[in-house]
Amino acid sequence: MKKTLRQMRPVYVAGIGLHRYQRMSDTPYVTLGLTAIREALADAKIEWRNVESAYTGTAFIGMAASRPMLRHLGATGIAMAQVENASASGSTAVRQACLDVASGLTDVSLAIGVDKPGPIAGAPGKTNIHDLVGRRVVPFTHFALLANEYMNRYGATAEEVAMVAVKNNRNGANNPYAQRQKAVTLEEVLAGPPISGSLTRLQCCPVGEGAAAVIVVSDDAIEKLGIDRSRAVRVTASVSRSERVYRGAKNFDAELTRETVAQAYDEAQISAQDLDVVELHDAFTIEELLYVEAMGLCSEGEGARMITSGAVDIGGKCAISASGGLLAMGHPIGPTGTGQVAEIARQLRGEAGVRQQPNARTGLAHMVGVGAVCVVHVLQKDS
Amino acid sequence: MSETASTATELFSSAAEPELNGRRCRACGYVFFPPQSYGCEYCGAPGDQLEPKPLRGAGALASFATVHLHQGKDMEAPFTVGLIVLEDGPAVRAILTQRTDEGLKIGDRMRAVIVETNSEGARARELRFCKEEAAR
Numbered sequence: 079m080k081k082t083l084r085q086m087r088p089v090y091v092a093g094i095g096l097h098r099y100q101r102m103s104d105t106p107y108v109t110l111g112l113t114a115i116r117e118a119l120a121d122a123k124i125e126w127r128n129v130e131s132a133y134t135g136t137a138f139i140g141m142a143a144s145r146p147m148l149r150h151l152g153a154t155g156i157a158m159a160q161v162e163n164a165s166a167s168g169s170t171a172v173r174q175a176c177l178d179v180a181s182g183l184t185d186v187s188l189a190i191g192v193d194k195p196g197p198i199a200g201a202p203g204k205t206n207i208h209d210l211v212g213r214r215v216v217p218f219t220h221f222a223l224l225a226n227e228y229m230n231r232y233g234a235t236a237e238e239v240a241m242v243a244v245k246n247n248r249n250g251a252n253n254p255y256a257q258r259q260k261a262v263t264l265e266e267v268l269a270g271p272p273i274s275g276s277l278t279r280l281q282c283c284p285v286g287e288g289a290a291a292v293i294v295v296s297d298d299a300i301e302k303l304g305i306d307r308s309r310a311v312r313v314t315a316s317v318s319r320s321e322r323v324y325r326g327a328k329n330f331d332a333e334l335t336r337e338t339v340a341q342a343y344d345e346a347q348i349s350a351q352d353l354d355v356v357e358l359h360d361a362f363t364i365e366e367l368l369y370v371e372a373m374g375l376c377s378e379g380e381g382a383r384m385i386t387s388g389a390v391d392i393g394g395k396c397a398i399s400a401s402g403g404l405l406a407m408g409h410p411i412g413p414t415g416t417g418q419v420a421e422i423a424r425q426l427r428g429e430a431g432v433r434q435q436p437n438a439r440t441g442l443a444h445m446v447g448v449g450a451v452c453v454v455h456v457l458q459k460d461s
Numbered sequence: 462m463s464e465t466a467s468t469a470t471e472l473f474s475s476a477a478e479p480e481l482n483g484r485r486c487r488a489c490g491y492v493f494f495p496p497q498s499y500g501c502e503y504c505g506a507p508g509d510q511l512e513p514k515p516l517r518g519a520g521a522l523a524s525f526a527t528v529h530l531h532q533g534k535d536m537e538a539p540f541t542v543g544l545i546v547l548e549d550g551p552a553v554r555a556i557l558t559q560r561t562d563e564g565l566k567i568g569d570r571m572r573a574v575i576v577e578t579n580s581e582g583a584r585a586r587e588l589r590f591c592k593e594e595a596a597r
Contacts, residue, residue: 207497208471209494209553209554210554210556210589211542211555213533214528214531214535214540214556215554218530219528222526222528223524223526223542223544223554224524225526226524226525226526226567227567271529271530273530274527274529275525275527275528276526323491323503325491
């Protein structure tokens with residue numbers, strides 16, 4: 079019989095570590111990745127030799143990224159592989175690590191997102207299917223079109239959409255791992271260079287380099303390795319879906335998120351009302367409005383009001399993008415989804431410092447990727 | 462996404478009132494654009510079930526955005542992209558004949574026109590859209 083993650087062996091996040099997301103530099107990806115992994119091992123208080131499988135979430139480094147990096151931790155002979163799923167690569171690496179532990183194949187597994195994005199042509203450009211616009215429509219214009227449609231449909235203003243960047247940069251200013259660590263005013267966001275439609279520069283995420291590591295473990299590992307159970311955060315849902323044909327639907331991004339999150343709620347046996355912290359794919363401001371609605375955190379058309387009401391600020395009903403999100407923390411592609419899970423775990427442990435959402439017990443991490451694909455994890459802390 | 466954008470002539474007919482070369486699935490009736498012959502995205506029927514379905518170059522503007530930043534050398538920013546829901550069903554994204562969004566509003570009637578382009582010495586014909594009254 080089929081099982082959900084929650085019906086399998088319990089899986090816990092026991093270690094998290096990051097290398098700051100930053101502008102592209104000469105730093106080798108090996109340094110980025112090892113920094114994050116060593117921090118995660120120290121956080122879990124375990125040794126590299128305890129790790130039994132490793133998944134490297136990356137889209138740009140190239141073939142065979144794992145071992146040339148991981149061998150410098152001591153070549154223990156463990157299973158390792160790269161996971162490429164566009165912007166959801168890091169989320170999918172977390173999922174694979176969780177599945178190893180949940181199934182009983184391993185007791186300790188690692189997801190390491192690491193990337194140095196560069197000009198590599200993706201497969202969607204190699205299908206030999208041509209359209210009327212080609213590369214003249216890149217992601218920021220795709221989302222500028224959705225922003226224009228949203229504002230027209232619900233009477234939302236460009237200022238309300240831009241407020242997402244104000245909130246997320248305020249959060250990012252307190253995140254030492256964020257690429258953008260500077261609070262900005264609404265005026266600054268709106269005054270920035272226009273990119274496409276109503277979207278200005280600060281309404282588009284920075285794409286740089288970085289790394290994020292998450293170590294997941296079983297109950298047996300917690301016992302055997304003496305891991306601190308009070309800091310372990312359980313993963314209660316892992317859902318991965320792809321776009322269907324939504325005939326007559328408004329936009330596929332929202333529909334894909336709606337059905338993926340709905341399945342995650344069902345598997346974790348929670349509802350939107352239970353969420354205390356959410357990290358979502360806010361690569362562009364408009365996305366946060368679309369996804370809070372698709373996640374059922376508010377009704378359709380209420381997203382702009384929810385953002386400006388303070389309900390999704392740290393300290394509000396549900397903190398969204400407490401890390402700064404993709405808009406401020408950054409979107410180095412491979413690490414992004416892994417970094418989201420690290421942030422949720424940090425929040426549920428109560429270790430997020432000035433970014434801490436009070437009494438956070440339940441969190442959700444959401445990424446979408448070109449394709450389109452969507453990957454969602456639910457994390458919960460025992461009371 | 463192609464290098465050549467809309468210069469691929471198989472995307473549209475060259476009539477005075479150009480039509481888009483859509484496809485229709487014989488098995489399930491799904492109508493789509495751009496054309497492909499790999500298989501039906503809706504029902505999975507193989508490519509030989511996908512028949513030509515001309516789509517009239519007329520529809521309503523569902524969204525638009527003026528692009529201010531463009532790295533390609535094929536076109537200089539600013540230019541404006543529209544999402545047009547065709548009268549024959551599918552929604553398509555196209556370059557609009559007007560460079561900026563001045564005077565545009567969602568719901569405007571749009572019409573396809575063939576535009577001669579000359580990018581880096583290469584002459585090409587593209588299908589773009591313009592507001593209905595401007596097309597006449």
